[in-house]
């Protein structure tokens with residue numbers, strides 16, 4: 001099953017890279033975002049801060065785990081034939097799966113989808129604290145300081161690293177093998193950073209060697225822009241956003257080429 005996942009992920013990444021190259025080649029930059037590019041002042045607040053949930057929540061987390069998770073993941077979260085080992089994955093992984101409602105799972109043969117969470121916020125932190133206390137490793141829970149992020153850099157990173165699977169507008173798309181890259185619109189900044197750092201399911205994991213914390217913050221900032229685009233300074237075009245504007249620009253560009261072609265052809269003939 002792990003192998004199948006790995007193969008699937010490989011195919012997605014290959015397709016993703018190709019698509020991204022094409023997208024990057026044809027899509028012009030969104031002028032509004034480019035003009036808002038500003039270097040982050042040195043000495044500014046850290047853009048992403050990782051914190052483990054408070055240890056006092058561990059007993060509550062242990063009780064919740066026994067009730068909601070143990071039947072599949074085993075009493076020490078060591079895994080079973082029904083579900084993977086959770087030890088050493090870190091609080092961010094557990095928080096992502098429970099805060100997006102993916103866990104607890106009803107049917108272990110299905111891809112776990114985002115749904116309203118069963119556990120409330122404190123319970124999410126408690127169960128994350130418990131699992132993180134069982135073994136060291138994995139990231140703690142990220143919080144993102146959006147004010148220190150660079151949206152323009154986030155836009156180019158998003159189109160390079162995320163758009164091929166989630167689409168350039170972040171609306172989500174079906175991938176091969178019945179895998180679905182979900183819409184990014186409901187995700188909170190913490191969940192976006194968690195997904196990037198932990199690579200849920202068939203999504204690749206982007207570790208600190210691939211994306212710095214600053215870059216993670218930049219991407220999160222851009223995704224929050226996609227969630228609430230404000231059209232300011234754009235052409236409007238019926239609120240379809242920068243992508244459609246880009247394609248319209250290409251169409252106009254191609255149109256003019258055709259006209260020029262006819263004109264040159266006409267003169268030659």
Ligand code: HEC
Nearest residue numbers: 068069072082083084093094097103104105106108112201
């Ligand atoms: C019905 C069985 C079942 C129950 C109950 C369940 N899980 Fe899971 N869990 C799974 C399966 C199966 C997967 C693998 C899903 C996948 O890879 O898409 C999984 C995956 C996970 C992962 C991701 C592991 C990884 O390798 O990235 C986490 C974290 C997790 N579960 C936490 C929990 C927590 C916490 C609970 C209780 C609140 C819980 N699960 C309840 C079956 C279950």
Ligand code: HEC
Nearest residue numbers: 012100114161162165180181182187192195200201202203
């Ligand atoms: C190779 C395809 C692929 C790439 C590239 C990719 N993702 Fe994902 N992403 C997925 C899949 C598949 C899931 C669903 C995982 C699951 O539920 O098992 C997902 C889930 C997510 C979620 C969770 C949304 C929810 O439903 O709660 C977020 C947020 C996310 N991705 C953000 C990103 C960002 C940001 C990037 C770029 C840094 C990125 N992804 C790159 C495939 C991809």
